[in-house]
Amino acid sequence: MNDQQLLLLAVMLPFGGAIGIMLCHRWPNLREAVTLVTATGVCVVVFNIYMLFSDGVELTAEIARPLPGLSLGLEVEPLGMSFALVASVLWLITSIYSIGYMRGRDKQNQTRFYALFAIAIGSTLGAAFAGNLLSLFLFYEILTVSTYPLVAHAGTNKARRGARTYVGILLASSIMLLLFAILITYTAAGSLDFQRGGILAGKLDPASAGLLYALFVFGTAKAAVMPFHQWLPAAMVAPTPVSALLHAVAVVKVGVFTILKITVYIFGTDFITRSGASDWLIWFAGGTILLASFIAMTRDNLKLRLAYSTISQLSYIVLGALLATNISLVGSALHISMHAFAKITLFFAAGAILVATNKSDVSDMGGLGRAMPITFGAFLIGSLSIIGLPPFGGMWSKWYLALGTVETGQWLLLSVLLLSSLLNIAYLLPVPVRGFFGKTSDNASYSGIKEAPPSCLAAMIITSLACVLLFLYPDPFYELALNAFGGN
Amino acid sequence: MIDIILDHYNYWIVIFLMMSGFYTVISQGNLIKKIAGINIFQTSVFLLYISIGYVDDGTPPIIAEGYTTYANPLPHVLILTAIVVGVSTTALGLALVIRIKEAYSTIEEDEIHDKDKSL
Amino acid sequence: MIEQNLSLLLVIIPLLSAPVTAILPNARSAWLLTLAVTWTCLILAGWQITLVTDGSIISYELGGWSPPWGIEYRIDAMNAFVALIVSGIAAITLPYALLSVEKEIPLEKIPLFYSAFQLCLVGLLGIAQTGDVFNLFVFLEISSLSSYALIAMGEQRRSLTAAYQYLIMGTIGATFLLIGIGLIYAETGTLNMLDLNQRLQPILDHRTVHTGFAFIVVGIALKLALFPLHLWLPNAYKYAPSVISVFLAATATKVAVYIMLRMVFGVFSDEFVRKTPTDHMFLLLGAFGVIMASATAIYQRDVKRLFAYSSIAQVSYIVLGIGLSSVLGVTAALVHVFNHALMKGALFMACGALVYRLGSSRFENLNGVGRQMPWTCVAIFIASLSLIGIPGTAGFISKWYFVLAALEQESWPIALVILLGSLLAVGYVWKIVELLFLRPASDSTATVGEAPAALLVPMWLLVIANIYFGFNTELTVNVADTAARMLGLGMNHE
Structure with missing residues (x-):
């Protein structure tokens, strides 16, 4: 297996695991085994990527090219690498935890729970390794959608309300602000690649840069900057493992990670300091x-x-x-x-x-x-x-x-x-x-x-x-x- | 002014028919009358097309010696097709009205509306 | 031989087989013949599009009469694209139709049903193929008349009134179109689109031309269900037989979009659009349409009606794209024509599956059915995500181009309206998601089984297409781009 495939594997493995989990829905023990094996597998793969990366190997992979001049691709860079390490290790630990928890609480729809959990982690890793802003946005949205049923898991009125707030705020902000900001960036810079020093420097005047930056920061509602924070308390109706991994680690960290990436690789720190975009x-x-x-x-x-x-x-x-x-x-x-x-x-x-x-x-x-x-x-x-x-x-x-x-x-x-x-x-x-x-x-x-x-x-x-x-x-x-x- | 009106009397008829047909469709609650309105509306368009084909001092478009100016036959041919379309629309519309009468035992729009609401 | 007559065969085959179908003795044979015809059309349309994607043009002279006297079929990328959508949806609907039609239509009327279906296909394909405006009117009426009849075959008696309402509105629209064609014919003396375009350019400021244009646009807008002329659509889609809802929702308004594009840019010109307030009118009506129709959709209590209103909103997006009158805007419009056909096809198929099992598409009968019919409901979910424009689905590609087209001209309000439309879509989609998946099942939904495979397979093919065309846009974007450029757009301002 070459390095590119290894990178794809890290993202695809959880999705594959989700399918495996669904197929094993009749046999709970086997299903949990699939979860654990997948989680371990992801850990191993991510560690391998880390080893390669620290040896200075450049890892990139292209998934598709949906728009002319814009690809969906994966790329390993330091920030995403550390995030991926955290996410994959904690998934394994959370899997162990959730087996005890879900059985202890005798919850409904456990297959759906584990399958969606795996998909959520897959998209978190995808976001961590995203090669450009479009790919990051893709995984950002998959994460929102796949965690929605997890939040609504209990199926009660309260859970339904909470989940509605959750998905409402996250989707609304990402469509109205984040996507808008991405499109403005693309129109201004002609590219969405992550580059050191940013791609926007010199292409926007300081005032617009400030507005655009605000669109990004608030549009990434997963980072829960007030006043776009209300979804996170609402999401607490979810079972605890979901709150633990997704709403303390995966989902929210994808949010702040997105802001970090945009700051460093889209705007560039120099440009932000010079334009006073964040003042x-x-x-x-x-x-x-x-x-x-x-x-x-x-x-x-x-x-x-x-x-x-x-x-x-x-x-x-x-x-x-x-x-x-x-x-x-x-x-x-x-x-x-x-x-x-x-x-x-x-x-x-x-x-x-x-x-x-x-x-x-x-x-x-x-x-x-x-x-x-x-x-x-x-x-x-x-x-x-x-x-x-x-x-x-x-x-x-x-x-x-x-x-x-x-x-x-x-x-x-x-x-x-x-x-x-x-x-x-x-x-x-x-x-x-x-x-x-x-x-x-x-x-x-x-x-x-x-x-x-x-x-x-x-x-x-x-x-x-x-x-x-x-x-x-x-x-x-x-x-x-x-x-x-x-x-x- | 009078000349303009008299010279284009055919177009005034077209406009009159068009508006009265259109008004009938909109204002009438009786489904048959609506179809009749549609028919008048379409007839005005037939007249419009036929008027377009008129050529000053033209004869019917048949090739014969001594006649060089003749009416444009194309709009007439076109409108034949449109008439066929109009007839089929009327037929289909009337067929629908019969089915509606069977199902609702009325062809007044407001009564049909009430019956649907009461369900 | 076939390649030379390709353009005509696409229309003639269903036209000839329609009367044959009507006299076939039983339902199954009628279905089989229709299946064969639709798939043949799909193959021909697929073949046709490969010939024109590079920007070349097929010109076919009917009966050997050369244009502008004879009728010309003039196929460029846009024609072939629309023909492909129409025949593709027809071909995928047919396997689905077998069971659904047998359940909803009385057995003795099934051959007639399929006959009318083929006539409708003839009309839509003919519109896509022809290069003659009067011929276009005739095909429009063929498709409209057969669709009135098809809608009237719905199970409830309200399908009759829906069909009647559609008939009145549709006939007014078609007659308006006819008046407009008559007026521009009076000015130019030709009916061939290309010829019209050339002859109209010097006389673009004549008042008759303006009047003709107004009649044509209003007439098409009625067919298009452009806000505020959309009132016929929700009932027509709601009360039609499931198969017809699928077919019409995915194709009829799309073909009307094509007519609009062809008339506005192909026959008149973007210069004309800019000189007159047409582009502003399109933008205004499109923006209102997106917001009003999406907001109305949120308050519906019936899935089919809800998706019908959503269709009106989606058509309004397309009108926005037309109103931007740029290459990018028209590309977005055409891409969305294709993608929206995929979404609404899948959604109405799923609605049909719900009706097949539960006999109703009203909210109160669908509580918690997601547990019993997971495949159907997940299909609704994924297709709805595409409707919202979540990345990874075809809908995202359309939204992307729409906003990009708006930003290109710095029309910030339009960009915001498009995004706001997505937001409202989240609102109505999530109502359905909660209904299907999160509400406790009622008595009727607790025991129901999953829809049969014959309904699921075509539905899921479209769902998968929704995802596939979200990642691979080589076909959609390239063809749409070529088509937009061939309309002569962007000559003056690139």
Whole structure:
């Protein structure tokens, strides 16, 4: 197999897996085996691509050429490589987790669940390896459509409403703003290729560049910059593995990843700095960071609280992109991976609590930590990593982002970042604190409550260990980020 | 002014027929009367075409010695086709009206509308 | 031999077999003959398009009378493209028709049904082939008359009133066209399109020419169901037999689009369009049509009606493309003619499958049917994504070109209207998606089975075509581009 096929395989394998899963719908064990084998396979393939890539091999593949002069193609570049690594590893872990979770909750339509999950991951990898803006948009939309049934999985009125908000905002913004922006870019630049230094420099006047950039930032609603964030809390009606992988990692990270790519490879950091395209947008990002944190504090439902936390954290990444300096971009790229591992741990824990105790409100969780020490321990680690304390991976990304604000002299933004970290403490830490030290709320005894199913526990342990490991050994991601932005 | 009206009297007839036919189609609720309106409307177009073929001092388009100016036969041929089309449309329309009468036992538009609504 | 007479054979074969079909003794033999005829037409149309994609022209003189006296069939890329769409949809509809027609049409009338179907095909193919404006009118009436009859064969009595309404509107439209043709004939003395075009250029500012143009455009707009002349369409599509909904939705308005393009740019010229307020009128009506029809679609309570309104909206996109009167705009319009035929073909086939199993296409009877009829409902889903214009589907390619054409002329409002139309499409599509997949099944839908394979296979062929032509646009875009250039567009401003 040559290198091109390897790249195609990474994207096609999950789609193939989805077909396999559908074919095995009569035999649940076989079906789950297909999921695991596919996930492992994808991991192996992506690691191979990583090895080739770090050896300096250039990998590209063309899927089709739907429009004259525009191809749908794949290309490996550092930013996408690190995103693909995160997504493929976490898919494998989430697969292990979801088997325990879905069986524990005895959910309906599990075949559809696993098949669409695989398709969603396939399109995430496609987005990560997208060779130009058109391909990125293609996978962006497939991701939206394929995750819709996952959000609506429960089939209740509430799920239906949530899913409607979800798909409504994501599709509407992508059609009205993102597609519009892509077409304007194509009309102005005559190409949609990703190039270092951008393709728009010198082709737009500063005012239009600012507007176009705003279209991109808000059009990529997956990045959940306020006021286009409402879909993410709405998506929390989905089963926990979906929230964990898709709405803390895959979907939202495709959003911020798109913004990063556009910043670096379509506009070019120089052009953004010179034209001042992002001068007023950074305040949207900064505002989102703070507002979302405040809202998170008021939410009692644990998953909702995590959702708002995600919105806030995503804007860190967007902010890094908008500042458009090398250091802030490195911080953004690192934050994609760091936040992914930390947030998925939190969601895993939230799901484990739901499976074991059927509780979803923070106020009901007093004393629960004593019955479920591993779950709450993992939650604590995840929280600390998100807050950005050593010895956890989250520290690195926040460090670089803060450096970025210092470098550009945005002292106000620096204080936003610091204040937000304090707020993180205020809304995340009460959960484990209450769990370990709080009183049981209604004198109910937790004698009947055990830890979550072993597969859930295993997944949590792995991701929380990863949070530590990424503190000690962030090098692969750091080098990829440096490779992406350090060159110029 | 009078001359213009008198010289083109055929076109005035065309316009009059056209408008009255068109008005009948729009204003009448009776399905048969609508068809009649359509017919009048189409007839005006037949007249229009026939008028186009007229040539000053022209004779019928038959080749014979001594006649060099004759009416343009093409519009007449065309309009024969259009008449055939018109007849078939009328036939089909009337057939539909019969079927509607069988199904609704009325051919008044508003009554048909009421019957559909009451379902 | 065949290649020389290709253009005529395409029309003559169904014309000759239609009366034969009418006297065949039973339903199956009528179906078989029609199947053979449609596939023959498809092969001929496919052959024909290979001869003209490079920009060459086939000129066929009927009865050996040379133009401009005789009738000329003049095939360029656009004619061949439209003929291919019409015969392709007819050929794919026929396998689907077997079961659907036997269920919806009384057995003794089936040969007559297929006979009328072939006549309709004759009319549509004839329009696509001919190079003579009066001949075009005759073919238009052949297709219209047979489609009135076909619509009236629907199961409910309302199909009769729908057909009647269509007959009145259609006849007014055709008569308008006839008046317009008469007026420009009076000015030029010719009926051949090419000849007309040349003779009209020096007299473009004559008032008779303007009047003729107005009559022609309004007449075609009625056939096209251009907003606000669209009122006949929803009922006609809704109450027609399923097969006819498929066939008409995918072809009839498309052929009307072709007539519009041919008349406006081929007979008159883009210079004329720009001199008069025509282009602004098209843009205005198209924009209103997109928004009003899409918004109306959201409030429908019946899938067939909903998709009928969506058809009006899609036609309005095409009119926007025409109104931009540039190569890119007309390319977008033609690409969308093709892609929309694929989408609506698949969608109405799926609606037909729902009617086949459930006897109704009303919302209240379709709750949660996605679990029982997954293939049908997933087909609706994918074709609807194409309707919205999600990348990876044919619909995306059309949307892409439409917006690009609008941006090329910096018509920002038009670009936004096109995107807004997609947004409204998300609204009505998602209503259906929720209905089919997320609502709890009612008694009637809980026990129903999947549609038979004979309905599913053609439906899925079109669904797959929707995806295929979203990735491979060599046929659609190239042919549309060649056709747009051959209309003489963009001469003055490229």
